[in-house]
Amino acid sequence: MKRLLCCIMALTMIGSATAFAAEPVDNSAIAEKALSEVTALYEDLYTITNAEAEVQNSTYDDMGNIIVDVVVSFDRTLKATCAEDMPYIQGLEIALTELTDPDEISAASAYIDAKKADLEDNYIGVAQDTYIELQVTVPIATARSNAAQAIGIDNIEYVGMNENVPAKELAPDSNQAMMEPGQAAILNITERMATPSTRASTINSVIKNYDRVRARDYARDWSCTNGSLYDHATCHNPEYTFYASNDCTNFVSQCLVYGGLPTDSKWKPYTEPWKTTGNAGNGIRQYLTNNGLFFHSTNEKEAFAGSIINWLNSDGTNAGHVGLVDQNDTATMTFCAHTRCRRSCPWTGEKVDFYIPYWDSYEGDWTK
């Protein structure tokens, strides 16, 4: 009898353990909650439409927490109705009023006019695609039936190229923080004017062939949101080789060629500058800067669509990864990239710098 009781107890325990493990977690409810938490970050500046969330995967970490991989997508339309509503533009305008030299005023005004035109034509009133890969952690102690309600923004991470970043860092900067780079940009212009012009000797007029909007369109056409490292049809233009796990620079080179930048003996499929970032000293970054086609910048406000975004390690050294900027409305920047695949994904948190063409084809003017 005693032995039978033992057996019944053991069976009961197995039964309850099985029931615990099998208790369903509503992954789609978790994804929807993550979507609402993330879109809320943008709602001060943007009207959000077409918001959707898709569960990619669900697993457990070593601690037994539930990890749900989610891709959220939505359209952002600036609430600003004119370029002057944007804090960055306001920062530029304030700095302009402090200039007295007619040449400086003229150069700063030209930069401001170009920024305003880019904003008015490409961003104000234009819905911008946004795709973000997220990782949601449901702590092991959370009641499974209540998981979606229990999680908040602190349970959500943005899946970056090199590392995960707290999703709350996706929130656009405060107005003050967006104004300050505007003032800094005008200072950069006047400082450059104080030194002898180097344009004639360093800038290569071949860059005037580069149509940055066409390059942007190619980047969007041949990228996706599934985070894949491997060859797949949506991201493999059959005219080119696809390098599994290592296609980032090959992809950016294709964007530049489609934008009209002519190949030459050094930069063509599949030379080192075509397919590597340049950590070994002979990559796309060195090719573009040494040939006077693109300049290096750490100011993300300068990096308009068609610029290259370059990932850095935390110590500032190059991480060996590049993508193409496809949106920059001065509040949010997004990029497209390969391996892993990203399309119109906001940049946030991760350390990066930029390579920007000397010629702004959209404005039909030099950028420096």
Ligand SMILES: [Zn+2]
């Ligand atoms: Zn893809």
